Amino acid sequence: MKRVFILIPFLACLLCTSCIDVLEEFFINKDGSGQYLVTYDLSSIMEPEFQSMLGGLAEMSGDESASELNFNDLTNVELDSTSSFEAMAVEFDLDETQRNLLSRSFLHMEVSGASKIMKMGFEINFKDPKEIEQFFELLAQIQPEESSMLPLDMFSSPANISIKKNTLTRSTDAMKEVDSEVENSMAMMGMFFSEAVYTTKYYFPKKIKNSTLKGATIEGNVLTQKNSFLDVMLSKADISGEIKFK
Numbered sequence: 001m002k003r004v005f006i007l008i009p010f011l012a013c014l015l016c017t018s019c020i021d022v023l024e025e026f027f028i029n030k031d032g033s034g035q036y037l038v039t040y041d042l043s044s045i046m047e048p049e050f051q052s053m054l055g056g057l058a059e060m061s062g063d064e065s066a067s068e069l070n071f072n073d074l075t076n077v078e079l080d081s082t083s084s085f086e087a088m089a090v091e092f093d094l095d096e097t098q099r100n101l102l103s104r105s106f107l108h109m110e111v112s113g114a115s116k117i118m119k120m121g122f123e124i125n126f127k128d129p130k131e132i133e134q135f136f137e138l139l140a141q142i143q144p145e146e147s148s149m150l151p152l153d154m155f156s157s158p159a160n161i162s163i164k165k166n167t168l169t170r171s172t173d174a175m176k177e178v179d180s181e182v183e184n185s186m187a188m189m190g191m192f193f194s195e196a197v198y199t200t201k202y203y204f205p206k207k208i209k210n211s212t213l214k215g216a217t218i219e220g221n222v223l224t225q226k227n228s229f230l231d232v233m234l235s236k237a238d239i240s241g242e243i244k245f246k
Helices: 002-017 048-060 096-103 130-142 180-188 229-233
Strands: 021-028 034-041 078-084 105-112 117-126 160-163 167-171 197-203 208-211 217-219 222-228 241-245
Touching: 021 229, 096 105, 096 130, 117 130, 130 160, 197 229, 208 217, 208 222, 222 229
Parallel strands: 021 197
Antiparallel strands: 021 034, 034 117, 078 105, 105 117, 160 167, 167 241, 197 222, 208 241, 217 222
């Protein structure tokens, strides 16, 4: 959990002016395959007055990988890239199944100094929804703690999804125990996370019949559930339940 502490000052500064919004999307096909997308909107970091401050905080953390994060002038940066995780994992000893999953998984980055946009996210094209959870387990193997990559995977809720007989079930340990030091650190920053939103959307090939997901809204074949970002990160939000569709 060391990486969480490294990012605490980073997020504190960022969220003083705005918030991090997380959008999680599940696109389900008739055969149970589909696409999973999770996008992190970090656009507030593009504000000039915060770039130098964030760079200083990274250096103050005392962690070499954090100091490698370059928050200097991003005004002229224009980047829209997609990278395959298979290419990132060439040096790792993975089996054929693992490499096949990574070949269908991608890292997206969009940075625009002109439009003040910074977004990052994951894309997983799954054959079975269980591959979503398998991907994040695999990501932990190919992205060690000393990696300079911003560990955004730590700001997603575990997606244990299964589909059977036109029913999608999401199981999570909503009340699982959270490391006390991490919980205390994040709790002290509650004011910064107060407006941060974690949105989940499910898209089905046909109309949704009903759902047990708390606070969810249904519009035809799309279900939307919104929660506090902080509650999701501290496993206080219950995002588990069933969705029955035609």
